[in-house]
Amino acid sequence: MSTATTKRITTTKITMNKSQLKLVSTLERVGGFASAQELYQMLRRDGDGIGLTTVYRALQSLLDDKIVDVLRRADGEAIYRLCGEAHHHHLVCRSCGATVEIEGSSVEKWAEAISEEHHFREVGHTVELFGLCSNC
């Protein structure tokens, strides 16, 4: 049926190719952040013959399409995560690596207020806490 009813729904017609789909599902399995290299290793372990170049390319496309977010580890390595996941932060033990996911609406509000105060737009933020857990 291709007729006059131009009911154009702005379906952000995003097509994902095979590699992109693989990465999305891998990221789902991860449930958080992962680097390109890590994602590549995971796929390989699962018997997938994907190439590293393709992983990088797919991640870049997913980024362009706003399907994933990117952050930087302390050493500068880029880490990606699915966008849909609830925004949260981390409290990490610097000795054993134990991690607690923090959901803090008060920081979010604070960040927003600061942004407005200084007339900044499209403001994102990085908030990470690191210390020693009760076992260490």
Place this chain on the structure above:
Amino acid sequence: MSTATTKRITTTKITMNKSQLKLVSTLERVGGFASAQELYQMLRRDGDGIGLTTVYRALQSLLDDKIVDVLRRADGEAIYRLCGEAHHHHLVCRSCGATVEIEGSSVEKWAEAISEEHHFREVGHTVELFGLCSNC
């Protein structure tokens, strides 16, 4: 309070070697963020025969001594800048690099509360806001 007479003044005796001093003064001239490579180029242009390795080492020391701050550019390159004594955070324009120093007691309190809630000790934090300034 252990012993009443032990009035130990914690003079943080920080000594800077020649290279570190050079970097500090170069960073002063810059007045903002600069990468290791950029600082190296600047020093070289000024006729200084400093080596790149030394630049990296000096920056690391300055970092350890909390004399400089480090952030990451979008491409992952580390950028450094002089940091005042007072603990603070940054609101950085991801386009032109304009920076506003943020002093936010509410985040500090939030971080502390979270730490106690999860029984973590010696908790430090990273809080950076990045967006587009009013000129960009």
Place this chain on the structure above:
DNA sequence: ACGCTAATGACAATCATTTTCATTTTTGCT
């Protein structure tokens, strides 16, 4: 089956940062 385009991956190239290691400079002491 044919032709065209997007996708792929092996490999090389880049580039910031770190390591190595031999040499130079500074420091501390007599």
Place this chain on the structure above:
DNA sequence: AGCAAAAATGAAAATGATTGTCATTAGCGT
């Protein structure tokens, strides 16, 4: 000053993530 130990230095090689190249392949409509 003289001198040994420690700290600092820098050239060059190594590392490691990310990107570029390019020939081959998979998909898809005709």
